[in-house]
Amino acid sequence: MTEDLSGAISRRSLFAMIGKTAGIAVMYEAMASMAYAAESTFKGPIKLAGAPMGASVLILGSGWAGMVSAYELRKAGYKVQILEYNNRAGGRNWSLYGGDTYTELGGFTQHVGFDKGLYLNPGPWRIPHHHRGVLHYAQLLGVQLEPFIQLNYNAYVHSTAAFGGKPKRYREVEADFDGYIAELLSKSMRQGALDQAVTKEDREILLAALKNWGALDNNYAYTKSEKQSDRRGFLHPPGGGMDAMPIPSDPLSLDDMIQSRMWSAIGASKSYDVQQTMFQPVGGMGMLGKAFGKELADVIRFNSKVIDIKQDASGVTATYVDTVKGGAPQTAHGDYCICTIPASVLSQIPINVGAPMQAAINNLPYSASTKVGLQMKRRFWEEDEAIYGGITYTDQPNRMIGYPSSDFFKKGKGVLLAAYTFGSGAVEYTAMSPAERVQKTLDYTANIHPQARTEFDTGVGVGWHRVPFTLGCAGSWTEATRAAHYKDICAIDGRIMLAGEHVSMIPAWQEGAVLSALDAVQRLHSHIVQGA
Amino acid sequence: MRKLSFLIAGAAVAALSGTAFAQFASGYSWKTGPEIYTHVCQGCHMPDGKGATGAGMYPALAGNRKLASPLYPVLVMLKGQKAMPSFSDLTDDQIAAVANYVRGNFGNSFPGTVTAEQVKALRAQAVQQQMRAPG
Structure with missing residues (x-):
């Protein structure tokens, strides 16, 4: 998209972009499959029960994924312990x-x-x-x-290259964009340009819809009027008493509106993520991590920098150093481990997982x-x-x-x-x-x-x-790296599972970390119960 | 198919960010090695080229023997490495300039220079990053 925008955009290409509704529908479907428009798959609180007597899970990291894992596993009867690098709980949930x-x-x-x-x-x-x-x-x-x-x-839309750098109100940009597009569409429709795309009956309905959507006048034109200003705002809004008569505002010209590229701000709040x-x-936002940390206060060990993770037939041992007190490295042990350390950091920690999971960890830029x-x-x-x-x-x-x-x-x-x-x-x-x-x-x-x-x-x-505890914002997957590694980053490798936003299809959102952890604890629990 | 997925990714970026102004086409405007280092690389490798350490670390470029191979920094920039994203949105000239800069500064004086032509020859290995708005 940015590619298209760096060149001059013609009215026609803009028009074509709007008109291709079928294409857009297909595109959104594809986007959904890539998680760009994905919704949460949260199915309600989970209920795990029947942890084997004395079974323990070591959890690395007290962000969302680590704390959801600890909370749910503890509730199911597991002994849990969390090692956390920071001196607080929450991870990227932070104010x-x-x-x-x-x-x-x-x-x-x-x-x-x-x-x-x-x-x-x-x-x-x-x-x-x-x-x-x-x-x-x-x-x-x-x-x-x-x-x-x-x-x-x-609020505003602002471009240094348009209108002398003076911001426009969002409502002006959206109203003018919608209005002109509606005008252009209705014009081509009335000229018969879309006769192949819509039936005659639908055409009449669509014309009425465009008039309504774009605040067009009776000639299907987007013109200065009270009706138009009711969308884009008035020069002088309707009032009370003597000075009450409204004065309509002037719309931006079609050319200015297109050239300003301010229309690109219109999509910002339309995506499913931010509706x-x-x-x-x-x-x-940090209130959430803080509250969760309080709930799990007795199982979190802060200031603990993990430097090695080893699994064998009897469990998983993490070696860590106390970042405040220093001293010799210490160890923590669990029968199993859920590691929520970001791949940016985990790719630097020796961990004896199989080659596929290691490759997944090593191929995720932040x-x-x-x-x-x-x-x-x-x-x-x-x-x-x-x-x-x-x-x-x-x-x-x-x-x-x-x-x-x-x-x-x-x-x-x-x-x-x-x-x-x-x-x-x-x-x-x-x-x-x-x-x-x-x-x-x-x-x-x-x-x-x-x-x-x-x-x-x-x-x-x-x-x-x-940021010392993540070295980056979030795991930056591509379609190619998803295809090559996503399955492996979600796997159970011996006694180790990974969780976090980087193990989800909703990267860089808290929900991704939560869902990843819920999936991990459920699969780990059934793995343990079946093996016990 | 490749083109389609690129378009989809691009559209998603626009939908998420909503700020698809022309100026946001990815890439950097800086020309010289020191400029590029200062405005791009030092975010992680630090102003003194010594890297940094937290829960994980950023390697130092100062005294880094891997830089003895002129094309090593070029390939790292084009492809990325582990958590380091690729910087393939730098041009051939920019990559050559900053590779030469880090190989000849911060106490480094590795012999040989990198040319834009050499970078171009390695372009086929470049990895494209996806620019996405986080939540």
């Missing part, structure tokens, strides 16, 4: 709060200066309504959820991603611009500005997610010092919200390749 200190690889340290209650989620920040596994554990743990606002018609309704935990949080002295996006939650999209390297979905109308400070990047942009962001990340992000933000210059207070930036 940075005021007073926190974060040192990334390379030794760059940031002291988070946010006000009490304000936070940045460096990792996951939103939960789709269909990620029922995550939602189940949130409920179980008593973590309060609130709506996460994904789509905000009053409303979405949720977030009150107080930060993607780049960066997030930057900027604390502002006041919530100017709400006070000045009536933006309550949602996301602004920009062609600048920061890509997005996410507005907080909580504390609306509150006086005082607020934290913007002022950069969320991936791909080569994230690589470049990661290569910056934390101070540079914050400074650049502030510059980009000020191009959209000039108030940011004076209202900026403090910031923090996290590049995932510099």
Whole structure:
């Protein structure tokens, strides 16, 4: 897609793109099979029972996958123990709060200066309504959820190359795009261009639909009117009393709308992953990992860096060093092991699994991603611009500005997610010092919200390749590597199983880790019971 | 089939990210070895070329004997290695420039140079990364 966009796009090719509905349906089917549009397969809480007397499972890592594994296996009667590299539970489920200190690889340290209650989620920040596994554990743990606002018609789309760099409201872009496409389609339909594609009867229905969808006038044209402004917003909205008469706004021209490429922001909230309704935990995504860690407090050993994993006929032994106290390496043992250490790290740890699983571990690159949080002295996006939650999209390297979905109308400070990047942009962001990340992000933000210059207070930036416990954001599978290795990364290798987002078809989402763990514990349990 | 899957992946990226502005075509604008190192490589290999260690580690490029072979860094960039993604979206010129830079800096002075033609000859082995928006 990016390929297509780098060249000039003609009206015709744009039109062709829209018209190929059959192709799109087929494409979505293919996407679903590749997990791009996949839904959770969570089937409700699992009930394991009948663990053999005294059987134990050693779990490596206390992110979602490790904690779901430990929780369910313990409930089934297994003795469980978790080794965790960090000094906290949660893994990539993580929020940075005021007073926190974060040192990334390379030794760059940031002291988070946010006000009490304000936070940045460096990792996951939103939960789709269909990620029922995550939602189940949130409920179980008593973590309060609130709506996460994904789509905000009053947020912006911004391009440095269009409209003099002035942002447009999302509603203007969407209304104009839909309106012009509806106009073009109805025009070709009335000229008979689509006679082969639709019956005469359907044509009349479709024309009515296009008129309705695109807010077209009686001549099937997208023209300046109250009807149109009812979609894209008014120059002067309807009011009360003397000055109540509405004044319609001017639409962008068709050429400007196409050339601006701002229409590419329209798809952002249409994908299944991010369709409303979405949720977030009150107080930060990290509340989930924290609550789960509390539930499992007596089985997690923190500050434990695993340096070797060996299995033999009697079980699995992990050798680890205490990252705080140091000293001689120690060992932990289980009859079986569920290892949730990211492949980025696990590929560096000696582990005697078979060649197929080792190949799977060794052939999974980890993607780049960066997030930057900027604390502002006041919530100017709400006070000045009536933006309550949602996301602004920009062609600048920061890509997005996410507005907080909580504390609306509150006086005082607020934290913007002022950069969320991936791909080569994230690589470049990661290569910056934390101070540079914050400074650049502030510059980009000020191009959209000039108030940011004076209202900026403090910031923090996290590049995932510099995160000491993962060395990357998430497992980056391709169709080819899935075909070659996915089955093997899911296998039971002797007494060892792997789990995590990298062992799922929903990579980089918490739900992937949860479902992977549920699958692992169920298969391991039946394997053990059948073998006992 | 190959083309189809590429299109599907591309469409998925656009659908997920919603920011398919032209500027986001993957790749890098930097030209010289030091520029490319500073804006790309040092994210992991660090400004001093010494790598870093956490739960796992990033290898040092400083004093790394594997760099004695001029084409070693080229192949690593084109194909990736274990968790390191491929950087095949760097151009032949960029890969040659930064390979020469790391082989001749950070205390390294390995003989020989890499040319863009040599990189081009190895392009067939390049691995394409999928750029996806995480959750």
